[in-house]
Amino acid sequence: MSAQTSVNSPERSSGQAVDQRAKMLERAMSRHHYAGDALLEVLHTAQELYGYLSPGLLREIARKLRLPPSHVYGVATFYHFFTLQPRGEHTVMVCMGTACYVKGALGLLEVLERRCARAGSTSPDGKVSVGTARCVGACGLAPVIVWDGEILGRVTPQELNRRLDALAVAEVRDDG
Amino acid sequence: MTVEELYEMRDRERERLARLRERIYCCSAAGCLSCGSESVRRALAAEIEARGLKGQVEVCGSGCMGLCSRGPLVRTQSDGAIYAQLTPDEALWLLSEDPAERRRLEAKRLDLNDPFFTRQLKIVLANSGYIDPESVHDYVAMGGYQALAKVLTEMTPEEVIEEIKASGLRGRGGAGYPTGLKWELVRRQPGDIKYVICNADEGDPGAFMDRSVLEGDPHRVLEGMAIAAYAVGAQQGYIYVRGEYGLAIQRLQLAIRQAERERLLGNRIFETTFGFRVDLRIGAGAFVCGEETALIASIEGKRGTPRQRPPYPPERGLWGKPTLINNVETFANVPPIIMNGARWFASIGTETSKGTKVFALAGAVRNTGLVEVPMGTPLRTILFEIGGGVPEGRQFKAAQTGGPSGGCIPAELLDVPVDYESLAAIGSIMGSGGLIVLDDSSSMVDVARFFMEFCMDESCGKCIPCRAGTVQMHEILCRFSRREATRQDLELLEELCVLLKETSLCGLGQTAPNPVMSTLRYFRHEYEARLTDREGGAQ
Ligand SMILES: Cc1cc2nc3c(=O)[nH]c(=O)nc-3n(C[C@H](O)[C@H](O)[C@H](O)COP(=O)(O)O)c2cc1C
Ligand code: FES
Numbered sequence: 040m041s042a043q044t045s046v047n048s049p050e051r052s053s054g055q056a057v058d059q060r061a062k063m064l065e066r067a068m069s070r071h072h073y074a075g076d077a078l079l080e081v082l083h084t085a086q087e088l089y090g091y092l093s094p095g096l097l098r099e100i101a102r103k104l105r106l107p108p109s110h111v112y113g114v115a116t117f118y119h120f121f122t123l124q125p126r127g128e129h130t131v132m133v134c135m136g137t138a139c140y141v142k143g144a145l146g147l148l149e150v151l152e153r154r155c156a157r158a159g160s161t162s163p164d165g166k167v168s169v170g171t172a173r174c175v176g177a178c179g180l181a182p183v184i185v186w187d188g189e190i191l192g193r194v195t196p197q198e199l200n201r202r203l204d205a206l207a208v209a210e211v212r213d214d215g
Numbered sequence: 216m217t218v219e220e221l222y223e224m225r226d227r228e229r230e231r232l233a234r235l236r237e238r239i240y241c242c243s244a245a246g247c248l249s250c251g252s253e254s255v256r257r258a259l260a261a262e263i264e265a266r267g268l269k270g271q272v273e274v275c276g277s278g279c280m281g282l283c284s285r286g287p288l289v290r291t292q293s294d295g296a297i298y299a300q301l302t303p304d305e306a307l308w309l310l311s312e313d314p315a316e317r318r319r320l321e322a323k324r325l326d327l328n329d330p331f332f333t334r335q336l337k338i339v340l341a342n343s344g345y346i347d348p349e350s351v352h353d354y355v356a357m358g359g360y361q362a363l364a365k366v367l368t369e370m371t372p373e374e375v376i377e378e379i380k381a382s383g384l385r386g387r388g389g390a391g392y393p394t395g396l397k398w399e400l401v402r403r404q405p406g407d408i409k410y411v412i413c414n415a416d417e418g419d420p421g422a423f424m425d426r427s428v429l430e431g432d433p434h435r436v437l438e439g440m441a442i443a444a445y446a447v448g449a450q451q452g453y454i455y456v457r458g459e460y461g462l463a464i465q466r467l468q469l470a471i472r473q474a475e476r477e478r479l480l481g482n483r484i485f486e487t488t489f490g491f492r493v494d495l496r497i498g499a500g501a502f503v504c505g506e507e508t509a510l511i512a513s514i515e516g517k518r519g520t521p522r523q524r525p526p527y528p529p530e531r532g533l534w535g536k537p538t539l540i541n542n543v544e545t546f547a548n549v550p551p552i553i554m555n556g557a558r559w560f561a562s563i564g565t566e567t568s569k570g571t572k573v574f575a576l577a578g579a580v581r582n583t584g585l586v587e588v589p590m591g592t593p594l595r596t597i598l599f600e601i602g603g604g605v606p607e608g609r610q611f612k613a614a615q616t617g618g619p620s621g622g623c624i625p626a627e628l629l630d631v632p633v634d635y636e637s638l639a640a641i642g643s644i645m646g647s648g649g650l651i652v653l654d655d656s657s658s659m660v661d662v663a664r665f666f667m668e669f670c671m672d673e674s675c676g677k678c679i680p681c682r683a684g685t686v687q688m689h690e691i692l693c694r695f696s697r698r699e700a701t702r703q704d705l706e707l708l709e710e711l712c713v714l715l716k717e718t719s720l721c722g723l724g725q726t727a728p729n730p731v732m733s734t735l736r737y738f739r740h741e742y743e744a745r746l747t748d749r750e751g752g753a754q
Contacts, residue, residue, distance in 0.1 A: 076516035118499030137421025138577035176423035178577035179283030
């Protein structure tokens with residue numbers, strides 16, 4: 040989990056790192072003999088390396104696995120786990136599982152949506168990506184958020200606000 | 216390895232453990248990790264190093280100990296005590312040989328005579344909290360892989376299937392199909408290539424039973440799968456695990472590597488002609504992929520959409536080959552059945568539901584966490600004795616089982632025994648084991664809306680009743696939430712329930728109306744109170 044969130048978009052990294060990542064992706068594909076049915080594994084690896092699946096990356100994978108780009112795009116967009124947008128510096132997920140929901144997860148999501156971005160998108164300053172998850176397995180500690188891969192339990196809106204303050208996330212008027 | 220070598224490994228590890236003065240288990244399941252169990256473990260490890268206690272005292276991680284709401288939990292082997300909410304500094308007192316030091320922690324020691332512990336019966340979770348899930352030696356020391364050795368050297372595949380049939384084990388993934396029958400179906404199919412799949416997609420959005428089994432006792436699942444593969448005649452297995460379950464994935468990867476190294480997986484297991492490999496497939500966040508045909512499509516690298524059944528996977532499954540799909544908990548029940556016999560297993564539970572069931576207990580109860588009870592235990596016992604009841608003067612309102620495919624059980628039905636048939640009779644389902652308690656602060660209309668929103672988001676879009684119907688039902692439920700609904704909306708809602716149930720392609724759409732139907736059945740007044748045109752006029 041932490042690996043994914045620490046990887047930034049290709050543009051922000053040095054040329055050498057890009058090279059390294061392309062090599063690692065190539066290795067993953069060759070390990071699966073460039074078989075089309077390994078598409079999910081390849082997409083997982085690509086997202087882990089690059090943080091998100093850019094159109095260029097998807098086209099490249101389609102070409103290498105000899106699949107129609109529409110198929111690759113179709114699969115990448117079917118699964119919630121894959122993101123086609125670059126992520127922010129931090130990723131904050133609110134658990135919207137049943138236990139967290141009945142213990143006030145909506146209130147936490149409201150704070151994030153008011154101050155950062157809608158669920159599934161990134162704040163305009165690129166600092167925080169907001170997402171939702173379905174039960175992270177810590178229901179006993181509901182409501183739960185996952186902050187950069189770390190599970191935090193019994194979170195109150197006040198505490199979440201304090202954490203966002205620490206990132207100097209400005210209080211914005213309305214989500215736009 | 217040979218069977219003799221397995222016993223040697225077991226005895227060697229048992230002797231090693233017996234030589235320790237103390238072994239301290241720090242729960243390393245998700246709940247306790249987020250309460251700082253890692254820092255407790257690190258502090259202990261550093262101190263053991265510093266005091267030169269290596270060989271006398273050992274610290275290790277463990278699977279879920281159950282009482283997640285009191286984490287981080289720590290168990291000491293020498294006296295079997297469990298301590299709750301320890302800080303790293305306090306934990307160090309456990310290292311001393313002087314019993315007075317340990318007595319300082321008396322207040323943090325859990326009362327193991329509490330109904331939370333005494334009312335449970337652990338079969339699936341028997342090792343959870345008692346072994347280091349990252350050590351194959353620990354599993355073997357607890358008798359692990361002996362069931363596999365037994366079936367490979369003493370039983371025919373038919374005998375294994377008979378044993379599972381006689382045990383009465385039914386699928387723990389929700390539908391409760393008899394496991395032995397399913398195995399027999401796959402066995403009877405012609406062809407040399409067959410597959411075994413472990414469904415670890417755990418979709419119910421308020422449940423973490425399978426995750427805890429995978430994190431706490433991964434070898435058990437591998438062993439259960441290998442026994443199944445021998446019975447049905449498969450050489451290749453897959454575990455399809457949720458992408459969100461990072462720790463479970465790591466533990467499984469490690470367990471597979473260890474089992475391969477010890478030759479408990481791979482070719483010629485225990486020097487027989489039987490070979491079996493297991494690969495992991497990581498899900499990517501789609502609830503519908505828990506459905507077996509969608510799961511197969513996903514392993515094949517496609518969009519995870521279900522298809523019409525029949526043919527069922529035992530006839531035509533992964534890559535068109537006969538395929539056995541069982542749930543994590545189902546596989547975890549297999550080794551103890553082989554070791555202790557079908558009769559033992561069948562003596563637990565009710566006439567039609569045998570064995571135990573694991574529940575993830577959460578919501579408005581004092582003790583939240585993971586519990587395992589014999590089938591047929593009254594719901595009241597689970598919620599009020601084990602769960603400790605609803606906290607702080609709030610009133611119990613309903614219990615929800617089966618997640619988005621399940622229903623709500625009101626207070627007047629609390630004495631229902633928890634088994635497949637009894638739950639179905641009152642409009643809920645056993646489901647995979649999510650059990651959420653709602654108190655009087657929850658609105659049942661809102662709960663129904665929550666699950667419908669989930670089904671709407673997760674509908675794969677392949678069949679129209681589910682794709683369009685969940686949107687319509689959600690919209691109507693939102694009108695109820697805003698108190699803008701009319702009698703006509705209520706009628707339409709009920710009509711849609713029937714439509715989705717009867718015409719959807721897969722279980723997702725067919726069961727999506729369940730939370731609505733059951734709340735309408737027991738809490739209809741909450742819907743009616745929100746009608747704008749109810750008798751007596753608008754608000
Ligand atoms: C929408 C949907 C979601 C499902 N999710 C799961 C799941 O998360 N885990 C699971 O074991 N079974 C799930 N099932 C049931 C599986 O299709 C299948 O019946 C089960 O894995 C069989 O294993 P069992 O016989 O051991 O229960 C789901 C079914 C449907 C229709
Ligand atoms: S519902 Fe949030 S952790 Fe389970």
